[in-house]
Amino acid sequence: MSGGGGGETVSTRAWVAVLGGVVGCFMAGMNVHVTNASLPDVRGSLGASFEEGAWITTAYLVAEIIVIPLTGWLVSVFSMRRVLMVGTAGFVLFSIVCSLAPNIGVMIAARALQGAFGGVLIPLSFQIIVTELPPSKHPFGMALFAVANNVAQAAGPSLGGWLTEAYDWRWIFSLQVPPGLLLLAAIGWATPRTPMALSKLRSGDWAGIATMAIGLSSLQIMLEEGGRKDWFTSSFIVNSALCAAICLTAFVVIELRRKDPFIDLRLLGRRNFGLASLMQFTFGAAVFGVVFLVPNYFAEAHGYNALQIGLTMIPYGLVQFAMSFASPRLMKWFGVRVVVMLGFAVMAAGCLMNIHLDGDAASNVIVPSLVVRGIGQSFIVVALGVMAVDGLEKSELGSASGLFSTLRNVGGAIGIAIAGQIVVDREKLHASRIGEAITPFSQAYRDRMVDMVRLLGHGQVERHTALHGPATGPLRQQALALLDATVHRQALLLAYSDAFLIAGLAMGACALGSLCLKRSR
Numbered sequence: 001m002s003g004g005g006g007g008e009t010v011s012t013r014a015w016v017a018v019l020g021g022v023v024g025c026f027m028a029g030m031n032v033h034v035t036n037a038s039l040p041d042v043r044g045s046l047g048a049s050f051e052e053g054a055w056i057t058t059a060y061l062v063a064e065i066i067v068i069p070l071t072g073w074l075v076s077v078f079s080m081r082r083v084l085m086v087g088t089a090g091f092v093l094f095s096i097v098c099s100l101a102p103n104i105g106v107m108i109a110a111r112a113l114q115g116a117f118g119g120v121l122i123p124l125s126f127q128i129i130v131t132e133l134p135p136s137k138h139p140f141g142m143a144l145f146a147v148a149n150n151v152a153q154a155a156g157p158s159l160g161g162w163l164t165e166a167y168d169w170r171w172i173f174s175l176q177v178p179p180g181l182l183l184l185a186a187i188g189w190a191t192p193r194t195p196m197a198l199s200k201l202r203s204g205d206w207a208g209i210a211t212m213a214i215g216l217s218s219l220q221i222m223l224e225e226g227g228r229k230d231w232f233t234s235s236f237i238v239n240s241a242l243c244a245a246i247c248l249t250a251f252v253v254i255e256l257r258r259k260d261p262f263i264d265l266r267l268l269g270r271r272n273f274g275l276a277s278l279m280q281f282t283f284g285a286a287v288f289g290v291v292f293l294v295p296n297y298f299a300e301a302h303g304y305n306a307l308q309i310g311l312t313m314i315p316y317g318l319v320q321f322a323m324s325f326a327s328p329r330l331m332k333w334f335g336v337r338v339v340v341m342l343g344f345a346v347m348a349a350g351c352l353m354n355i356h357l358d359g360d361a362a363s364n365v366i367v368p369s370l371v372v373r374g375i376g377q378s379f380i381v382v383a384l385g386v387m388a389v390d391g392l393e394k395s396e397l398g399s400a401s402g403l404f405s406t407l408r409n410v411g412g413a414i415g416i417a418i419a420g421q422i423v424v425d426r427e428k429l430h431a432s433r434i435g436e437a438i439t440p441f442s443q444a445y446r447d448r449m450v451d452m453v454r455l456l457g458h459g460q461v462e463r464h465t466a467l468h469g470p471a472t473g474p475l476r477q478q479a480l481a482l483l484d485a486t487v488h489r490q491a492l493l494l495a496y497s498d499a500f501l502i503a504g505l506a507m508g509a510c511a512l513g514s515l516c517l518k519r520s521r
Contacts, residue, residue, distance in 0.1 A: 056104075056111055126145060126404065289499070423499055
């Protein structure tokens, strides 16, 4: 059986393994975002506070980000088949526990364990593609990987919002069980049995694993909780930052000095892999940041509910599904480096379409920009993955896949934190600047107040009375409240515009950086 172009044939068993890995990648990727639109309902049902509810997402991300870089080493010890089987079985089991959770404590613990078992699915999907398929099939395999990764981001909020509105939030987790069982069957049939190498446990890089786990979890917690705790005014955030900095520095030193590290950081010294990893980190920050911004923009600026937000994300998922399969053809015609550059340029254009948001910029502006970003995102995921592994030995692919996936997730966590903080800080700045122009001595302010008071008084108020009459005092208070709301809404729109501008500039810089990549063989 063959597919995706090229002369080599690929066995049915290999394709089933690849498709099984892609399904696992989709399930794990969707779980990052699936509760975003439903958190208020989950909190209310479980009697949780806002901060406790936030840990439903944080617990999953912290566990996942620790396991992803460990995956390559786990495979070398226990074999790919066993790691996939245990990871999938655990993911399905704790999905069931999440759907039955009676209180917030059980939910947070189940989400952490779901993230820990599901964390192996994304890097192993990448690894199966580059090890089971010959190089000529890598573009098609990466197209499948892109579909799983990208569509999961759009499907998560959409599916979660729809299920919550139409049925109940518990269905979010229950519906993950059937595909999980199918994945177990596919892995059991298609993945070859290989012996374990338990001797590696005795000589394991335990210092590196410990410092990486503590450092990454501290970093993730700091980024997730920072905005809610006002960042470095909180001793908890300061301590988390210090712990992350010390442990991650120690981790890098240990891995670079050790002869047999559990994850080979020296791969970052390879020109293509190093540059592609830096772009992957920046890309993760922009994509996760934008996926975080869009639902919040619709909710805050336009009052959309979970179902409406989910529906607006559907075109974003559909265009990525279609364009991911167009990417291999473009790579064949123009080369991998050109498609990487094109992807970042299109992604930048999609972000820059949103730098002049106004009160009418709902689905007529945001959705077209989502479609444009979806096209660029599809090109990047497919072509950048192919470019990153070009020239690597098969023995290096385990470390490469774990490192590549980790950098995307760490970038994503940082991107979400930065995007949220940009909106908060820039809204305050814009509100202050707009407020400076609103004074009783401004003729524009006086005219606006007259118009608003007369509108509230149904046109029955004279101009002088509107500004000075005692009887219109309550109307003036209402007018001031409306004016204040208008100022803050305008400031919010400007703040979101600034966040999209920064994301667009970052993607533009990556497009220029693509020129430094070596041409793929």
